[in-house]
Amino acid sequence: MKVNQAEFIISAVGPSQYPADALPEIALAGRSNVGKSSLINRLIQRKNLARTSSKPGKTQQLNYYKVNADLYFVDLPGYGYAQVSKSKREIWGKFIEQYLLHREHLKLVLLIIDIRHAPSKDDQTMFAWLKHNDVPLVVVTTKADKITKGHWQKHVKIIRETLQMEKHDRMVLFSSELGVGKDELWQVIEQEIGW
Numbered sequence: 001m002k003v004n005q006a007e008f009i010i011s012a013v014g015p016s017q018y019p020a021d022a023l024p025e026i027a028l029a030g031r032s033n034v035g036k037s038s039l040i041n042r043l044i045q046r047k048n049l050a051r052t053s054s055k056p057g058k059t060q061q062l063n064y065y066k067v068n069a070d071l072y073f074v075d076l077p078g079y080g081y082a083q084v085s086k087s088k089r090e091i092w093g094k095f096i097e098q099y100l101l102h103r104e105h106l107k108l109v110l111l112i113i114d115i116r117h118a119p120s121k122d123d124q125t126m127f128a129w130l131k132h133n134d135v136p137l138v139v140v141t142t143k144a145d146k147i148t149k150g151h152w153q154k155h156v157k158i159i160r161e162t163l164q165m166e167k168h169d170r171m172v173l174f175s176s177e178l179g180v181g182k183d184e185l186w187q188v189i190e191q192e193i194g195w
């Protein structure tokens, strides 16, 4: 995928603000601070288009980024941020749930997991829920540069086991820092939107 143009479109707080041009949407889910913004920036080769912030849990909207005139990346609110009250978490949950279940232009969810740690309960719930609801997904294990290459497969195995992934469930190993996995992930995305 050659990215000629990438721009931030909107932080949508509800369906009436979602773009109306019917382009395919690729959503990113994961806990706060897992590296979603960095991953978008790496995929589109821009340093700072998607805001990388060290303050987790700030985003309460769907952030839309348009790539060429081809597709949107949709950065979902990070989940599992301990300091957010339970009632607020439930509202976020509903908000995300509605989008994931009913957005017709949604083609693929990238579930972003930190390769260093076994997936959290929230990660496990999200993975199982997406599968149960037949939402197309690929697990992306990011921050691979933070562990030595010789340990990658061991961590991948732990993640696959903890999420109870089946053989055919897709996973891409990624590093926003190094660019590892970028071409592979673009291939998965392009395949999913039928290019």
Ligand code: GDP
Pocket (backbone or CB within 6 Å): 030, 031, 032, 033, 034, 035, 036, 037, 038, 039, 051, 052, 053, 054, 056, 078, 142, 143, 144, 145, 146, 174, 175, 176, 177, 178
């Ligand atoms: P978000 O909250 O999920 O959007 O996470 P960010 O993209 O803001 O990343 C959170 C922190 O992790 C930032 O300090 C990033 O620089 C760092 N980070 C994200 N991805 C990587 C990666 O692949 N490698 C390394 N070394 N750091 C990363």
